[in-house]
Each structure stands twice: as C-alpha cells, then as structure tokens.
Amino acid sequence: MAGNRDGWWLAAVISPLVLLGGWMLWPDSPEPAPSWASSDDSGRPTQTIASQWQEPDTNLASPQGTGVADSQPSADDAEAPDAEISLDRLQHALANIGIDENGDLVLDEIALASLRQAFRGLENAGPETLNELKLYVEAGLAGETGSQAARILGDYINYRKALAAAEADWGKLDDLGPRQKLERAIDLRRQHMDPLAASQLFAGEDAHQRYLIAMEEVRADPDLTGEQRQQALTRLREDLHSGALLVDGKGTDAVEKLRSERQKWESMGLSDETQDYLKQQTLGLVAARDLAGTDTQDWQNRYDQFSQQRNTILNAGLTEDEKARQVESLMATYFTEEEVEAASNWLPEYLKTELSD
Incomplete structure (x- = not known):
C-alpha cells in the first residue's frame, strides 16, 4: 500500500494553490530540486497505517444517525451537504502514512498528502461525525499509534476549516500579500495543531512557498540592477537547495x-x-x-x-x-x-x- 512516494511528494510540496486558496506563484523556469527532496526511499519507513490496520469491531459503519457509511457514496451523494462519509475512503486516504519503529506516525509530505485526501471527503463533516471518525481510526490502530492518527486527523481538519473561513476575510484586505498570507496560515495552523507536528508536516511546502514568494519579490524590485537580480535569484536557489528555507529565519x-x-x-x-x-x-x-x-x-x-x-x-x-x-x-x-x-x-x-x- 506504500504507493508511488515520489509522486505524492510532488503533489504535497509544490502545490501552493492547495495551501492558501486562490493565490499562486510559479517561477518562469523549473524549480531546483532540493537535496532534501531525495527520490531515494531507503530512509523511509516500511510500516504504514495500511500494514497495521485492523478492522474495528464497531457499529460506526451504520449510517443511522451517524452520517458515516461503510461504502463509497455515489457522486450525487458526495456533493450533498449532508453526504455520508465513507469509511473505506477514509481508510484508503490514510493508508500510506508511515509508522516508525517506535509506533509513532511519520509526519512527512506523504502524511500531508494523505490528510489532504482525507479532508476532501470530510470537509462537510460536523463535530459529532468527526468525533466518531476519530474513534474509528483510533480503534483500527493499536495503542498510541491510533491515538496519534485520530488526533492528527481531527486537528488537520479543524485547521483546514478555520483556514477556509480566514481566507474569506483575507480576501477583503487589499494590502495583504502572499508573504503575509503564508505567515497568517502558519500562525493559524499552530492554533489548531501541535506546532512541532505542523512543522514536520509542512516544512517542505513552506520552504517552497518562501522560495516562490521571495523570487517574485526579487523580480519585482525596481532598485536592483540586472546583475544584482540574477545574484539574488541564484542565492535563493542555493538556499532552497541547501534547506535554509525550511525554517523562518526572520529576526x-x-x-x-x-x-x-x-x-x-x-x-x-x-x-x-x-x-x-x-x-x-x-x-x-x-x-x-x-x-x-x-x-x-x-x-x-x-x-x-x-x-x-x-x-x-x-x-x-x-x-x-x-x-x-x-x-x-x-x-x-x-x-x-x-x-x-x-x-x-x-x-x-x-x-x-x-x-x-
């Protein structure tokens, strides 16, 4: 069930549109491949949620009064505001998240892509349904692994819902640029998620965001000569490649x-x-x-x-x-x-x- 991890990495890391709604920045030329975005799978965990999942003995699969279904809903049902949530879909979405030798979730770009896939089926879920889904995940994985998975799932969904609401307000602010939106999204994320867990999930994507934003700022700076602009762009590419943009170095x-x-x-x-x-x-x-x-x-x-x-x-x-x-x-x-x-x-x-x- 591990799947093509490289494809998941690209989807998770270089998709600014998913992170911050309608604003999107792309360079004119291909981005440099960061050294920390290696295609080598040797260091990645061999155990995943799929390999440790045990079908819970619960009544959550009953759609009566739960809003939860045990099979894939039809296209018409999925578009309805009160659509039932498919447990199969949720289990499939989380299947690729890695588990290390200590039983802890590996919160990397694969986990972020998996949470995004889960959110697409859960964004209309109410608090009661979400709590039942968390119980289902916790029951399907033993011990602390299940608790972690349920907590991360709930925190991520709450963050995404809060982000959608916040973006509606940000759109009314004419002077709020991409850098400010990124900073606000990070702050919001840490209000709804454990800051360390959020860092592990989003560090690679945030690095690309900082790179794209800074690159556009350099290109738009009228005070730079052509040579200075080229030097600044080269330095940015080096910073992305080396991993320096994985952290917020402001201050x-x-x-x-x-x-x-x-x-x-x-x-x-x-x-x-x-x-x-x-x-x-x-x-x-x-x-x-x-x-x-x-x-x-x-x-x-x-x-x-x-x-x-x-x-x-x-x-x-x-x-x-x-x-x-x-x-x-x-x-x-x-x-x-x-x-x-x-x-x-x-x-x-x-x-x-x-x-x-």
Whole structure:
C-alpha cells in the first residue's frame, strides 16, 4: 500500500494553490530540486497505517444517525451537504502514512498528502461525525499509534476549516500579500495543531512557498540592477537547495551565516557528515526558536554565545566524534529543554539524513 512516494511528494510540496486558496506563484523556469527532496526511499519507513490496520469491531459503519457509511457514496451523494462519509475512503486516504519503529506516525509530505485526501471527503463533516471518525481510526490502530492518527486527523481538519473561513476575510484586505498570507496560515495552523507536528508536516511546502514568494519579490524590485537580480535569484536557489528555507529565519542572522560557516567547517577538514550535522543543528535551533515562541533578541544572544563556543570546540585538537559529542552537549547549556527537543525533532528522520549539499 506504500504507493508511488515520489509522486505524492510532488503533489504535497509544490502545490501552493492547495495551501492558501486562490493565490499562486510559479517561477518562469523549473524549480531546483532540493537535496532534501531525495527520490531515494531507503530512509523511509516500511510500516504504514495500511500494514497495521485492523478492522474495528464497531457499529460506526451504520449510517443511522451517524452520517458515516461503510461504502463509497455515489457522486450525487458526495456533493450533498449532508453526504455520508465513507469509511473505506477514509481508510484508503490514510493508508500510506508511515509508522516508525517506535509506533509513532511519520509526519512527512506523504502524511500531508494523505490528510489532504482525507479532508476532501470530510470537509462537510460536523463535530459529532468527526468525533466518531476519530474513534474509528483510533480503534483500527493499536495503542498510541491510533491515538496519534485520530488526533492528527481531527486537528488537520479543524485547521483546514478555520483556514477556509480566514481566507474569506483575507480576501477583503487589499494590502495583504502572499508573504503575509503564508505567515497568517502558519500562525493559524499552530492554533489548531501541535506546532512541532505542523512543522514536520509542512516544512517542505513552506520552504517552497518562501522560495516562490521571495523570487517574485526579487523580480519585482525596481532598485536592483540586472546583475544584482540574477545574484539574488541564484542565492535563493542555493538556499532552497541547501534547506535554509525550511525554517523562518526572520529576526536572526544564523541562517544567513550558514554559507560562510560551511566554508569554514570545510577548511577545518571536517567530514561532510559532520558538516551536515552542524547545519541541521543550526536550522533546528532556528526552527525551535520559532516553534517555542522564544523572544528573538534573547534567543539571538544565547545563539551567539553558543556559536562562539561551538567554534572553539571545532577548532580544538579533538577527534571528530568528540567534537560532535561536545557540541551536542553544549546545546543544553544555552537552550531550554523545549528548544533542544524541538531542534532535534522538527523534521522527520529521513529528511534529516538527506539534508545535505
């Protein structure tokens, strides 16, 4: 039931129209393929919801008083406001979501595409029906896996409904551009979903959104010369490719400095693996600042001190493994437990391993 994961990735990541209603930005030339959007399936989970699903022994399949059906509704029924919800359709939509070795859902682009497919059949579901569907999902998957799946499903549907209502209001604001809409959508998402879970689901799509928006801004800037515009566009493509746009770097220069720091790490003779780890650590800390709602100036002061001591460790005459161990320990000195956890978990494991130049 795993399906074609690459096709799901493209549908999930490069479809801005699905995210924010009617506004859509596309570059004139094909987008660069980010290194973290690898077509290699080796790091992805082998277990899915489909492989662990056990048909619940419930009466939810009865349409009497539940609004839930156990078979695919007809086209006419699907268009009706009170259309019955097909349990088969829901189960099929969620089937490809991965499950890791700990029984946790893998919240990646596959999961996002799956939730979108589920929402298409559930957007008219009322609170009672949605609660029954969540119980059905929870009963079909054992333990915490079922609880996670039910919670994520409910949170995502509530977010999408809130987004639709918000977009109606945003359309009345003439001065609200694509960047502001994206920021508002992210804020709204975190009101209805766990912020860390939302980051894992949407990080890749948000990166593409930031790339497309920034590219249009560069092209429309009348103060740039042709050469300056080309340099800015090249830099944006590099930032997308490297993963720098996976996080919101507004208010910090940490992401901006990554390019020069990477050159410094290379001159030290650090391996590509260690350099990738350091880059992921930096991006994770920026993501944690955003997810935890940390005061920007306070975080920047702590990060500057952390960065200085990290450089001291990296320049010391230690083995590479010992440098990595000390740098990892250093995080706990300058960042809260919540920030360290978010920095470690803001992306699925397979993206962490693929995030390299």
